[in-house]
Amino acid sequence: MTGPKPPVLTVRQLRKTFQGNAVLRGVDLSLHEGEIACLIGPSGTGKSTILRCLNFLEQPDGGEITFFGQYLCAEDGNSNIFRIAPPRVLQAARARMPMVFQHFNLFSHRTVMENVVEGQVVVLRRGRAEARDRARDCLARVGMLERADFYPDQLSGGQKQRVAIARALAMSPALILFDEPTSALDPQLVQEVQGVIRDLSAEGMTMLIVTHEMRFVRSIAHTVHFCEGGRIAESGAAADIFGPNAPPRIQTFMEVAHG
Amino acid sequence: MYNFFFYAVPEHFPFLLQGALVTVELSLISMLLGTLLGFFLAVGRLSARRALRWPLDAFVEVVRDTPLIVQLLLIYFSLPEAGIVLSAFWAGIAGLTLNLAAYLSEVFRAAIVAVDKGQREAAISLGMSPVAVYCRVIIPQAALASLPTLGGYFIALLKDCSLVSFISVNELLRHATIVISDTFDSMDTYIMVAIIYFMMSFISARIIRYVEVWLTPSNRRATLSVPLTMDKEGAR
Ligand SMILES: Nc1ncnc2c1ncn2[C@@H]1O[C@H](COP(=O)(O)OP(=O)(O)OP(=O)(O)O)[C@@H](O)[C@H]1O
Ligand SMILES: [Mg+2]
Numbered sequence: 001m002t003g004p005k006p007p008v009l010t011v012r013q014l015r016k017t018f019q020g021n022a023v024l025r026g027v028d029l030s031l032h033e034g035e036i037a038c039l040i041g042p043s044g045t046g047k048s049t050i051l052r053c054l055n056f057l058e059q060p061d062g063g064e065i066t067f068f069g070q071y072l073c074a075e076d077g078n079s080n081i082f083r084i085a086p087p088r089v090l091q092a093a094r095a096r097m098p099m100v101f102q103h104f105n106l107f108s109h110r111t112v113m114e115n116v117v118e119g120q121v122v123v124l125r126r127g128r129a130e131a132r133d134r135a136r137d138c139l140a141r142v143g144m145l146e147r148a149d150f151y152p153d154q155l156s157g158g159q160k161q162r163v164a165i166a167r168a169l170a171m172s173p174a175l176i177l178f179d180e181p182t183s184a185l186d187p188q189l190v191q192e193v194q195g196v197i198r199d200l201s202a203e204g205m206t207m208l209i210v211t212h213e214m215r216f217v218r219s220i221a222h223t224v225h226f227c228e229g230g231r232i233a234e235s236g237a238a239a240d241i242f243g244p245n246a247p248p249r250i251q252t253f254m255e256v257a258h259g
Numbered sequence: 260m261y262n263f264f265f266y267a268v269p270e271h272f273p274f275l276l277q278g279a280l281v282t283v284e285l286s287l288i289s290m291l292l293g294t295l296l297g298f299f300l301a302v303g304r305l306s307a308r309r310a311l312r313w314p315l316d317a318f319v320e321v322v323r324d325t326p327l328i329v330q331l332l333l334i335y336f337s338l339p340e341a342g343i344v345l346s347a348f349w350a351g352i353a354g355l356t357l358n359l360a361a362y363l364s365e366v367f368r369a370a371i372v373a374v375d376k377g378q379r380e381a382a383i384s385l386g387m388s389p390v391a392v393y394c395r396v397i398i399p400q401a402a403l404a405s406l407p408t409l410g411g412y413f414i415a416l417l418k419d420c421s422l423v424s425f426i427s428v429n430e431l432l433r434h435a436t437i438v439i440s441d442t443f444d445s446m447d448t449y450i451m452v453a454i455i456y457f458m459m460s461f462i463s464a465r466i467i468r469y470v471e472v473w474l475t476p477s478n479r480r481a482t483l484s485v486p487l488t489m490d491k492e493g494a495r
Contacts, residue, residue, distance in 0.1 A: 055383075055384050057380055057383060057384060087388070091386045091387070091388060092386060093386075094383065094384055094385065094386040095385060095386030096386075098384055098385055098386075099381075099384040101377060101380070101381065103377055104377075105375070105377035105378050105380060105381035106378075106381070107378055107381070107382070107396055108375065108378065108400070109399050109400050109403065109476050110476070111476075118385070118395065119385035119386065119387070122385075122387055122391050122395055123385055123386040123387055123391070151476055164381075167381075167385070171385060171386070177384075
């Protein structure tokens with residue numbers, strides 16, 4: 001590698017208000033290729049909202065997001081004009097940073113295989129045969145190939161989430177967004193999903209993960225962002241955040257979270 | 260009894276069946292057109308543009324708040340004054356279609372709204388355009404969810420078709436009227452009419468049920484291997 005690459009994603013002063021409730025008050029963030037960043041913080045501080053603004057499931061009200069140097073939204077500081085990229089650009093960006101949801105959100109009328117093929121065919125315009133090959137590959141990576149012909153309602157939570165991860169992987173993503181991927185799972189199923197995410201990290205996948213599982217964060221994150229009051233209150237390398245010299249408010253949060 | 264089986268049935272049943280055939284034609288064509296129109300009404304009423312929404316809402320409201328028979332009479336007798344002349348058959352189709360579409364648009368709208376919001380978001384987050392989200396995720400699920408209700412409406416429609424006898428369409432009930440004016444045997448004739456309606460409804464219900472089962476994804480899954488592998492998984 002010759003020198004540092006430009007970031008995959010940069011976020012500057014991102015703001016979002018829900019009916020007068022200022023949830024994001026200027027979020028700054030950047031993410032580099034191969035980086036695993038975890039977003040932690042108390043409930044209701046806007047972690048999900050940050051992810052949902054990155055792929056424009058929610059429309060931000062201000063700030064700047066760039067994805068591989070391309071502006072997804074931007075504002076002119078002088079004239080105060082905020083602009084969002086046209087739908088085509090946003091759709092292309094979403095396909096390259098798919099999201100894994102807390103509640104899986106698999107397409108319930110489609111089999112596991114069809115779930116993983118869908119985005120490839122509809123969005124990336126891959127041929128069916130190619131898409132199925134790739135789907136098989138992705139399902140194998142998450143250990144769900146034998147369930148290819150099952151419908152979502154025939155799967156356990158952990159299995160559903162692994163399929164959802166395969167669905168994201170199939171898009172050949174540059175970045176995967178995870179919003180509390182294990183929060184809706186029974187405790188004994190958490191490991192299997194975390195294991196899959198760990199495998200992805202070993203393969204160098206770039207990931208932005210919102211989670212409350214501190215032990216998981218400690219074991220996987222390169223960077224940790226602590227979210228509070230609608231801002232990233234602290235950021236740092238995982239080693240520092242979990243080290244003895246962690247910022248006091250993070251220490252307090254960890255003690256409450258569990259330690 | 261003797262008269263019924265050995266005179267009325269052989270003499271008039273075939274003629275009544277001819278009428279029944281027209282009833283079936285009316286029902287099938289109106290169902291097809293009404294479903295299509297109802298679907299577009301539903302999508303239109305859900306669309307964000309208010310200018311498009313209110314006339315559609317108004318149409319549905321008016322149709323639902325007036326009797327079908329009045330609508331049929333208006334279409335058949337009043338539209339010609341506006342220069343639109345329809346044969347009795349097509350006036351019947353038009354009335355039945357508009358009426359059905361208004362009701363079905365409510366059914367479809369509810370079904371569309373009821374599709375899991377999370378799946379919609381998952382589709383968007385894969386980069387699908389709004390049209391793709393609709394066609395690939397929302398419509399298939401909404402259609403499946405409305406199918407049982409749709410079946411019920413078809414059977415109601417089959418029976419509502421008797422109303423178009425008022426605008427002189429030669430369907431089942433009108434053929435019955437013709438027979439009666441000929442024979443004065445209203446009792447036997449209406450018994451035959453009832454039997455024919457019953458058979459049509461009964462057979463339709465069976466067919467609809469069959470289609471429903473066949474279209475439900477969970478019934479198309481490879482059944483036998485499923486419980487076996489699940490057991491293995493559970494035992495581990
Ligand atoms: N669509 C919405 N409409 C109105 N308010 C919303 C909406 N979405 C989120 N909020 C509010 O924004 C705030 C932040 O919500 P968000 O879900 O981003 O928090 P979070 O950090 O993800 O919390 P958790 O850890 O519980 O998931 C909350 O107060 C929530 O009520
Ligand atoms: Mg959240």
